[in-house]
Amino acid sequence: MPASLTLAAPAKLNRMLHVVGRRADGYHELQTLFQLIDLADTLTLTRRDDGVIELLTPVAGVAHADNLVVRAAKRLQAHTGCRYGASIALDKKLPMGGGLGGGSSNAATVLVGLNALWSLDLPLTTLAELGLALGADVPVFVHGRSAWAEGVGERLTPVTLDTPWFVVVHPGVSVSTPAIFQAPELTRDTRPISMARALQGGAPTWRNDCEASVRDRHPPIAEALDWLAQHAPSQLTGTGACVFAVFDTQADAHAVADMARVKWPSWVTRGINTSPLHAALGC
Numbered sequence: 001m002p003a004s005l006t007l008a009a010p011a012k013l014n015r016m017l018h019v020v021g022r023r024a025d026g027y028h029e030l031q032t033l034f035q036l037i038d039l040a041d042t043l044t045l046t047r048r049d050d051g052v053i054e055l056l057t058p059v060a061g062v063a064h065a066d067n068l069v070v071r072a073a074k075r076l077q078a079h080t081g082c083r084y085g086a087s088i089a090l091d092k093k094l095p096m097g098g099g100l101g102g103g104s105s106n107a108a109t110v111l112v113g114l115n116a117l118w119s120l121d122l123p124l125t126t127l128a129e130l131g132l133a134l135g136a137d138v139p140v141f142v143h144g145r146s147a148w149a150e151g152v153g154e155r156l157t158p159v160t161l162d163t164p165w166f167v168v169v170h171p172g173v174s175v176s177t178p179a180i181f182q183a184p185e186l187t188r189d190t191r192p193i194s195m196a197r198a199l200q201g202g203a204p205t206w207r208n209d210c211e212a213s214v215r216d217r218h219p220p221i222a223e224a225l226d227w228l229a230q231h232a233p234s235q236l237t238g239t240g241a242c243v244f245a246v247f248d249t250q251a252d253a254h255a256v257a258d259m260a261r262v263k264w265p266s267w268v269t270r271g272i273n274t275s276p277l278h279a280a281l282g283c
């Protein structure tokens with residue numbers, strides 16, 4: 001194993017998200033389809049012999065110790081008693097708090113990458129358990145497959161989804177995930193459905209139960225959803241703020257993204273079913 005690895009941390013879209021219950025601890029039971037996409041941050045991990053974990057590229061607004069990159073590395077070190085440390089450079093492309101799972105994916109790439117760099121040989125299931133304590137979306141990125149998820153997102157079944165082109169638009173506001181989950185009007189009793197039924201229904205039946213509350217509280221997100229819907233059915237990812245729509249061709253997606261970009265940061269990206277991180281490491 002070389003002493004340094006440069007690895008991707010891809011984003012996700014929630015193609016559908018149902019809130020099917022609320023647990024005693026206040027967390028909500030979800031059913032969601034996570035699709036990985038080819039938009040990604042890049043991390044360079046360099047092994048150190050002195051045990052220090054250092055993030056070389058600070059992220060504005062996030063303290064060093066709070067950064068999920070640092071927390072993931074320290075958690076892996078604490079769990080294994082490993083004496084190595086790491087210097088980590090993060091090239092951030094994914095908008096923060098946008099519902100694209102960037103922070104969670106960064107944490108997953110650190111867990112999977114350092115597992116290789118430190119020759120720890122932990123199975124992905126153990127890394128996913130370690131990651132779950134850092135965020136509900138970390139396990140799907142540790143496993144590196146588009147997936148049907150239940151629980152708070154930790155009960156995963158890999159799926160092979162279509163891989164269309166997406167336009168992703170950031171409406172320029174930030175959404176508080178706890179505020180949406182505390183919203184009195186949030187629908188929390190969607191009847192659970194089977195994965196087979198969700199997949200059979202396909203995109204025309206997929207919706208996000210958080211969308212109504214997010215629309216009410218954040219008019220710029222409602223505006224972006226309505227604007228995008230003129231071109232193709234639009235949806236919210238996670239609890240937002242990003243919204244997306246599906247296109248059959250790259251050219252159609254670029255044409256709409258070019259128009260969206262006049263007003264909002266926008267990306268064209270393609271759905272993928274396996275993470276480039278796992279392809280790079282052969283796991």
Ligand SMILES: C[C@@](CO)(OP(=O)(O)O)[C@H](O)COP(=O)(O)OP(=O)(O)OC[C@H]1O[C@@H](n2ccc(N)nc2=O)[C@H](O)[C@@H]1O
Binds near residue numbers: 027100101135240
């Ligand atoms: C709902 C999703 C779908 O992908 O939204 P996005 O964050 O991606 O937008 C995620 O599972 C979010 O995961 P994550 O962003 O890690 O949420 P956390 O930090 O764990 O939770 C923030 C807060 O939201 C509430 N929360 C979160 C997840 C959940 N299943 N039920 C909840 O009630 C809890 O109050 C929790 O304290």
Ligand SMILES: Nc1ncnc2c1ncn2[C@@H]1O[C@H](COP(=O)(O)OP(=O)(O)O)[C@@H](O)[C@H]1O
Binds near residue numbers: 066068099100102240
């Ligand atoms: N490396 C990181 N990248 C992004 N966000 C991070 C990171 N470390 C900690 N955070 C915190 O996690 C929050 C959620 O980040 P992110 O995963 O990008 O959004 P979301 O959960 O909406 O998909 C951010 O607002 C930020 O405060």
